[in-house]
Amino acid sequence: MSNLSADLIAALLIGLIGSSHCVVMCGGIAAALQLAMPTLSSRRKLQQQLLLSLGRLTTYGVFGALVGYFGVSAMQLAGTSLIWLRLLAGILLLMMALYISRLWFGLLHLERLGQNLWRNVQPLANRLLPLDSFAKAYGYGLCWGALPCGLVYSTLGWSLASGSAASGALLMLAFGLGTVPAILFTGSAANKLIKLKNMPIFRYGTAVLLAIYAGYTIWLAVCRLVF
Template sequence: MNPELFAAFFVGLFGSAHCLLMCGGMAGALQMLMPPSRARRSLLQLTLGLGRISSYALAGALFGGVGAAMVGSTGLLPQYLQLFAGLMLLAMALYISRLWFGLLKLEQAGKRLWRLVQPISQKLLPLDSPLKAYAYGLCWGYLPCGLVYSALSWSLGSGSAVNGALWMALFGLGTLPAVLLAGQAADLLRRLQQQQWLRFILAALLAAYAFQTIYLALRAVVF
């Protein structure tokens, strides 16, 4: 396995402040629709998260396969796809820091797909079984999200469907703690997310990885 794939986990982890803003309220609302038993709720929340990660992995496989086909059929250098991924991650860092909101346009475009999926997800409520929770998680993966779109851009240049799926699965795993905690302590986490210093730290970590990706891609192309 390519060691760089494990960077996906940290991209998800460092970018999960965005998950608190986008999904914190949703996670809290879903928790209210679960059985009152704490053990049962924990199982359903975990199954819900696994469904969302599975959705990301499927999308990563699709994008990874498409990227590999583009490289194989057109002779496109994979470094150009990696450069695109780095620029998208940089855009995500700027978005998290609230210095630039260009990714909102991508999220607006993604809402068209979500309008098709949302009615299906509503039929799965209340989440009173692991199967329904997993299926809802699969639907949740289509919620418009600039962070997810940035991660998918990396899977596009990952070289294969397998690498694309692994990248997105590890990315989703990185976002899992924030989403799980959002259901338990949504108010506290939302207050933390509003702290400017925290946003800048998370954005700086994402930007550092973005600049490294851009540098490596440019070095391979130029030299």
């Protein structure tokens, strides 16, 4: 399996397991947006929710591409080996594994960094309410992608170390796809999903797999730097 394929699987798992935090942080927004939709059929509401998620993933992908391009360009301008980026990727992946296992919550402090961005974006998002068209739903999703989230910012840092704009975008899209089920489900369905992901064997098992992959990534980077 290539490094990129393994990275994408890891990003998907991080989004899926870490989205318990998304339910707490974004689930209220998702529920409120249901009320912001005019009286629509269940099918139409689902379409609107999917477009919201599509807009959010679009923002993630654009951010991932930008930081991925910036990362590789900065390393090339500095004349520094790209292996340092893989080392950074491994360290960030290890941090996310610790977060998922709930042994360390340092990532939550990163959310403060995006507060100013969200204050500027939120008024624009509010102008799109009520969500009475597909265009408004997609547009609101684009704004939603700027909501401060430590896990999102950590994955963006990982995208910075991805080595290219395309890889950075794919990493963020894989992460975003992992969060979609938690956002789409509300009420009892969301509670059942949270309970499943909070089961120790499920949570710790995923964290261990991510930590092993993080260690492998760090080991390969160190070996290439040393030898």
